[in-house]
Amino acid sequence: MADIKTHLRELSVIAGILYTISEKNINELYQMHPKDFFKYLSSKISNDISNASNITYLPDFNNYKSIMCNGINLGKKIVDLGIVDDYTKIYWLGSDSQKNDPVDLKVGNTGFSLKEESYILENMGLYKYLNTMTNSKFERGLHIFENFAEAEYAKWFEYTWNSMLGWLKTNNNIWSLTKNDKTSEIKIVNSEVQFIINGTVISKLPNRNISVKEYIEHTDSKSREKVFSKWINSKFKKDKKYIDLKNICSQKAGSELCNYISRNYNPVGLARFLQIYENGYYYAKTTEKDIEIYYVPSISEFEKDIEIDKIEYSIPKSQLNIITTVKNKITGNSLEFRNECRFSHGQFNGTPEAKMYYGRNTDLSDIYEKKY
DNA sequence: GTCCGAGGGTAATTGCAGTT
DNA sequence: AACTGCAATTACCCTCGGAC
Numbered sequence: 186m187a188d189i190k191t192h193l194r195e196l197s198v199i200a201g202i203l204y205t206i207s208e209k210n211i212n213e214l215y216q217m218h219p220k221d222f223f224k225y226l227s228s229k230i231s232n233d234i235s236n237a238s239n240i241t242y243l244p245d246f247n248n249y250k251s252i253m254c255n256g257i258n259l260g261k262k263i264v265d266l267g268i269v270d271d272y273t274k275i276y277w278l279g280s281d282s283q284k285n286d287p288v289d290l291k292v293g294n295t296g297f298s299l300k301e302e303s304y305i306l307e308n309m310g311l312y313k314y315l316n317t318m319t320n321s322k323f324e325r326g327l328h329i330f331e332n333f334a335e336a337e338y339a340k341w342f343e344y345t346w347n348s349m350l351g352w353l354k355t356n357n358n359i360w361s362l363t364k365n366d367k368t369s370e371i372k373i374v375n376s377e378v379q380f381i382i383n384g385t386v387i388s389k390l391p392n393r394n395i396s397v398k399e400y401i402e403h404t405d406s407k408s409r410e411k412v413f414s415k416w417i418n419s420k421f422k423k424d425k426k427y428i429d430l431k432n433i434c435s436q437k438a439g440s441e442l443c444n445y446i447s448r449n450y451n452p453v454g455l456a457r458f459l460q461i462y463e464n465g466y467y468y469a470k471t472t473e474k475d476i477e478i479y480y481v482p483s484i485s486e487f488e489k490d491i492e493i494d495k496i497e498y499s500i501p502k503s504q505l506n507i508i509t510t511v512k513n514k515i516t517g518n519s520l521e522f523r524n525e526c527r528f529s530h531g532q533f534n535g536t537p538e539a540k541m542y543y544g545r546n547t548d549l550s551d552i553y554e555k556k557y
Numbered sequence: 558g559t560c561c562g563a564g565g566g567t568a569a570t571t572g573c574a575g576t577t
Numbered sequence: 578a579a580c581t582g583c584a585a586t587t588a589c590c591c592t593c594g595g596a597c
Binding site for chain 3: 558561565567569570573577
């Protein structure tokens with residue numbers, strides 16, 4: 186992610202490695218001007234890191250010391266564990282978000298996937314999850330609600346749309362929200378609903394009950410994300426019936442999805458699902474509390490004593506989660522993974538994703554080799 | 558604990574105008 | 578009607594953390 190904090194943490198890992206192997210005083214790093222820190226790392230890293238240059242806009246590192254500290258400590262730990270055999274080439278790959286593996290950092294031939302507080306393992310599309318578990322050939326764009334709960338999705342949308350029209354009628358036919366100097370507005374002008382960004386009408390819709398299909402036709406991803414979704418977020422997301430209809434939609438989609446999986450079950454992609462790729466790499470997590478480092482085996486090293494126990498769906502409140510339980514046949518331990526089927530850029534905007542997380546009680550040492 | 562939005566990068570697809 | 582080259586838009590992916 187192109188967030189300053191993530192950049193700083195990932196670069197700090199590299200700085201921690203470099204300072205540890207050259208036995209320099211790590212405290213110097215915190216005192217450096219961000220521009221000098223960036224310049225130093227640019228000279229030591231073998232590929233272009235200009236995507237991380239936003240850290241140079243910081244006046245100093247005073248408010249970011251704990252982030253740097255987490256990264257530096259991880260770098261030091263990586264050196265201390267002696268898992269790297271060649272420090273001459275270092276690559277930062279954190280900005281390359283669509284490559285085929287999760288490696289953010291490569292030191293010599295050793296890859297690292299770096300994490301912070303997040304429990305996310307992969308941000309996958311639903312098509313990828315289904316192909317993994319059923320050997321189907323779904324393609325990008327598979328929409329959990331449109332494909333598995335069409336009628337319920339339509340009702341959820343129509344209630345939301347009509348509620349927005351009702352809300353506007355009792356609020357002088359206008360809604361407006363300004364954040365970071367950007368203004369989103371909705372106006373009703375006679376028979377027209379206008380979606381407006383910074384004073385420009387970017388979508389015009391009919392002032393009547395419309396289907397989700399008509400809604401998509403009359404809008405684009407920007408007006409959906411910045412206008413309608415923002416209205417929902419600011420005015421409507423706690424509406425009980427809205428949540429109920431979403432829950433019903435999730436129930437239907439979850440049940441249909443699990444039916445499909447059980448009819449076509451063939452978990453050809455289990456290793457891939459567990460983030461096991463052609464080459465082994467290290468999964469390294471650094472937080473305020475501790476450091477965790479696991480070796481994730483390559484596909485050829487991967488032991489076949491891992492099996493899928495069950496696939497279920499779960500809807501704690503209204504969001505559909507697919508729960509994949511995996512069992513280690515040797516230890517008898519179960520691991521739980523959850524794919525959150527949800528919109529990522531605003532409600533009713535784009536294709537929902539199937540973001541994959543591991544459970545807080547899931548011990549990764551049942552699938553990976555714990556190094557620290 | 559759950560929901561889900563913040564933000565931003567790249568790949569893939571679609572749209573379109575002007576040819577063949 | 579099929580093609581082509583480019584522009585525009587969407588889809589996907591990466592990740593973290595705030596609100597409740």
